[in-house]
Amino acid sequence: MPQAALLSRPKSRLIKHSTLPSKHSAAEIYWRDRPYQQLGTASEIAQISEGALYAAEKNGLLTFVRLAGRTLVETASLVAFLDRAEPWTPSERGAAGRAKRAEIARSALR
Structure with missing residues (x-):
């Protein structure tokens, strides 16, 4: 190119x-x-830790290779990994606790 x-x-x-x-x-x-990415570079691109990259490889979501004693991430597998990202949606976790605290606060003001 x-x-x-x-x-x-x-x-x-x-x-x-x-x-x-x-x-x-x-x-x-x-x-x-590039055909391969160093772990640090792949981590920066995906905005996740190198440990999370290793976990993704263990789960079959990324492909690692060894080249000259270095562990590298196949770029094609990194792109596929990024393409699988889901849109963020707020969690309902903790909603019941927040509602209970709001109820207690409202009753304290009466």
Whole structure:
């Protein structure tokens, strides 16, 4: 992919890759164009902990590979994992307790 096409994508989806030798400048690579992600990078992309990534792999939701002694996340499995995210809805957990406290507070004001 041409360098101009990589740089024209939204900056929020670019991740700096600065592990190149010092005589080279840092390259910006769109994360979805990489075949694998380091755990720290995958954690940052998904906004969950590395421990949660390991749990997702254990449950079959992510695919890990070993390469040169490093544990990496397959980008395709990370994208599929993110696509399975459910919309947030408020929980009813604690509603009964809040109602009871509100009732007690109202009766105390009378």
